[in-house]
Amino acid sequence: MADPITSRSRRGVTAPAAENARGRTLPRWHYLVALMTGAANTLSFAPTPHGGWLELAIFAFFFFWLTRTTGWKSAALTGGAFGFGNYVTGVWWLYVSMHDYGGMAAPLAGAAVVLFSLYLAVYPALAAGVWSFCAGHTRASTAVADDIPFSPTWHGALAFASAWAIGEWLRGTVFTGFPWLASGYAQVDGPFAGFAPVAGVYGVGWMLALAAALIVQALTAALRAREARGAAMERASHARRDAAARPAVSSAAVPAGVAIALIAAGLLLPLVQWTVPANAPLTVRLLQGDVKQEMKFEEAGMRAAIDQYQQMITSKPADLIVTPETAIPVLAQQLPAPFASAVRRFSDSTGSAILFGAIGGTITPEGQVTDYTNSLFGVTPGTRDIYRYDKHHLVPFGEFVPWGFRWFVNLMSIPLGDFFRGPPVQKPFIVHNQPVAVDICYEDIFGEEIARTIRESETPAGVLVNSTNLAWFGDTIALDQHLQIARMRSLETGRPMLRATNTGTTAAIDSNGKVLGRLAPYTIGSLDVTVQGTSGSTPYVTSGNNTVLAVSLFLLAFGFAFGPGITRRRRAAASNDSAQ
Structure with missing residues (x-):
């Protein structure tokens, strides 16, 4: 008895062809x-x-x-x-x-x-x-023979x-x-x-x-x-x-x-x-201390880092001076008095605004510290008000432990974890009438969040600042990749981006994504540049x-x-x- 004609064959596809199509x-x-x-x-x-x-x-x-x-x-x-x-x-x-x-x-x-x-x-x-x-x-x-690419x-x-x-x-x-x-x-x-x-x-x-x-x-x-x-x-x-x-x-x-x-x-x-120059250009000093990661949270290393950055901050005035992330690796309320007084005097006498990285937190009446934050603190000349930015987008395993992964973090001896988040949109740091939007390390890989900060701020920033510490990753391609990411943020927003890093790559980027200057990785120094802030919104910032x-x-x-x-x-x- 002959095999019945299938519906696939009636549509013009033979059974062997159908098998090839499936198999x-x-x-x-x-x-x-x-x-x-x-x-x-x-x-x-x-x-x-x-x-x-x-x-x-x-x-x-x-x-x-x-x-x-x-x-x-x-x-x-x-x-x-x-x-x-x-x-x-x-x-x-x-x-x-x-x-x-x-x-x-x-x-x-x-x-x-x-x-x-x-x-x-x-x-x-x-x-x-x-x-x-x-x-x-x-x-x-399967509609026709599958011998046609x-x-x-x-x-x-x-x-x-x-x-x-x-x-x-x-x-x-x-x-x-x-x-x-x-x-x-x-x-x-x-x-x-x-x-x-x-x-x-x-x-x-x-x-x-x-x-x-x-x-x-x-x-x-x-x-x-x-x-x-x-x-x-x-x-x-x-x-x-x-x-x-x-x-x-x-x-x-x-x-x-x-x-x-x-x-x-x-x-x-x-x-x-898409954007236009706004306010006077700023003179900027971006500091790179090259503090070894293995020394950063040891007591001797902490004292040395604080002394080093005190000297670097006060060595030369600028409209804005920026240190890397947690350059001062202590709680803000526990800043050494010599550092705090030296920075304040320098700011008042030279007109320099200073952004430095430290640890934020809340001290309870019982003397306990809660709600640790990875923060930037700003000193403005002529005022005792302290600006504060708390990192919002935290790094998994480095700044918070995802549920169920405590065992994984315990396999490492990294002294960070379980930080408190800042709000998604925070006020800018004002430097000589120029609003400056700051972010910390990993945050600048999220362009939507930076665009939102500019879009929803009452005083939209004209300059972006990223303070970071990439010493965790050695002298690897991560340094150049992160700089490339920062350049994309400048292109997206039409704003200059300033990067102060611990080990590299410290750089200044103009509003067109071009690198104005950079420091060699794993060197100690400061990058002195002049940047022009901008105003206006690119389509990306808007939507x-x-x-x-x-x-x-x-x-x-x-x-x-x-x-x-x-x-x-x-x-x-x-x-x-x-x-x-």
């Missing part, structure tokens, strides 16, 4: 190549100069590699392999913090970095899987950009967020930097992903057009060859033209001035991440609803053409 798997080396591509992407970030162009090429290859996948599972695995390769090579310096300074055993510290990188890789895996669904890749694969499409390119941006936003938000190595950071000196004040770092990543996908779409169409012309020469007249070639050429030229237009726009947008999130969600919903049908029709047309 075709990718070789393991496919995922190894994705992992190596992710590792190579780390080279796009600082300290590589102009790494944004390299990142564009890597993302184009990554998208091409995604189009070789056979469904959402293989797409997710490919995205996860790419992400793991990127993160394990890009944040390996966490090992230095846990092992060299935290005292954790080397195997445990290495395992922690690997596990953390695997967690971070979940987000590009999610993005790739969502792209596969919303591009119609997954749900159209997946063809990059317009809705597929938009879905890739949108899924990638949403994935990066989630990584920067979930569990307090870790947006380090967000793809937009490598574009600070790349072709898409001009989009930073419009849509922020995630919007820059969206543009990067879209341009990369369109480049692949154009190249794929050009190659297929070449193949089609060759086939037409064998079976068609001259007129039919020309007619067939025209739409094929158009299918390559249009996405290539749009990709070039996006690059041109990114290069030209920096010519737009934050809402723009890129709204556009991405809309495009993903559109792709999810209509992508499979579009892909089925394209594949059916390709099958008909190949059969003729």
Whole structure:
């Protein structure tokens, strides 16, 4: 008895073809190549100069590699392999913090970095899987024989950009967020930097992903057009060859033209001035004490650090003098009297405003200290009022212990943990009529929070200041990566950023993201610069991440609803053409 004709066969797909569509798997080396591509992407970030162009090429290859996948599972695995390769090579310096300074055993510290990188890789895996669904890749694969490679499409390119941006936003938000190595950071000196004040770092990543996908779409169409012309020469007249070639050429030229237009726009947008100079320029001294981390919280080391910074602060006047994070590693109420009186006299006699890092806290009537904070304190000439900023976005495991992870912190000997949070929006520090918004260390990797501070403040800041201590991470790429992140904050807000660090990299950045000056890491010194504050709001300061999130969600919903049908029709047309 003959086998019955299935409904799949009636639609024009043979049973063997259907089995191939369901069962075709990718070789393991496919995922190894994705992992190596992710590792190579780390080279796009600082300290590589102009790494944004390299990142564009890597993302184009990554998208091409995604189009070789056979469904959402293989797409997710490919995205996860790419992400793991990127993160394990890009944040390996966490090992230095846990092992060299935290005292954790080397195997445990290495395992922690690997596990953390695997967690971070979940987000590009999610993005790739969502792209596969919303591009119609997954749900159209069984409609026709799967011997036709997946063809990059317009809705597929938009879905890739949108899924990638949403994935990066989630990584920067979930569990307090870790947006380090967000793809937009490598574009600070790349072709898409001009989009930073419009849509922020995630919007820059969206543009990067879209341009990369369109480049692949154009190249794929050009190659297929070449193949089609060759086939037409064998079976068609001259007129039919020309007619067939025209739409094929158009299918390559249009996405290539749009990709070039996006690059041109990114290069030209920096010519737009979103903010304007405001108030008189400030003379600034940024101090770098190079205090060894292993000595910082020992009694002798604390006394030496206080004496060193007292001398550095009072050695030369400036409108604003800034020390690194916890440069004075004691409770503010317990500041040594010689330090406090020397700084106050110097401020009053020279007109210098001083920001110094110390520990905040509340002393109860019983003499107990509660609500410790990582804080900056400001001394203003001619007044006894003390400015105070308390860090809001705390570092997991360093400044607070996530629920269920006390055992992990106990494996290290880092003397920090369980700090009290400051409010999300705090008043600026006023320096000669110039409002200055301050943040501490890790906080400047969250652009939305800095934009919110400017947007919601009664007196919007014209200058940004970051006080940090990266001694936990040694002389690693973390120093240059953090400087690159700070430059993105200047681009997003249209404001200069000043960075005072303990071991590096102390730097001054203008409102266009250009480094005005920097100190060499692991040196003692001060950086003397003059900076011009600004006023006004960039589109990103006004709307934050809402723009890129709204556009991405809309495009993903559109792709999810209509992508499979579009892909089925394209594949059916390709099958008909190949059969003729």
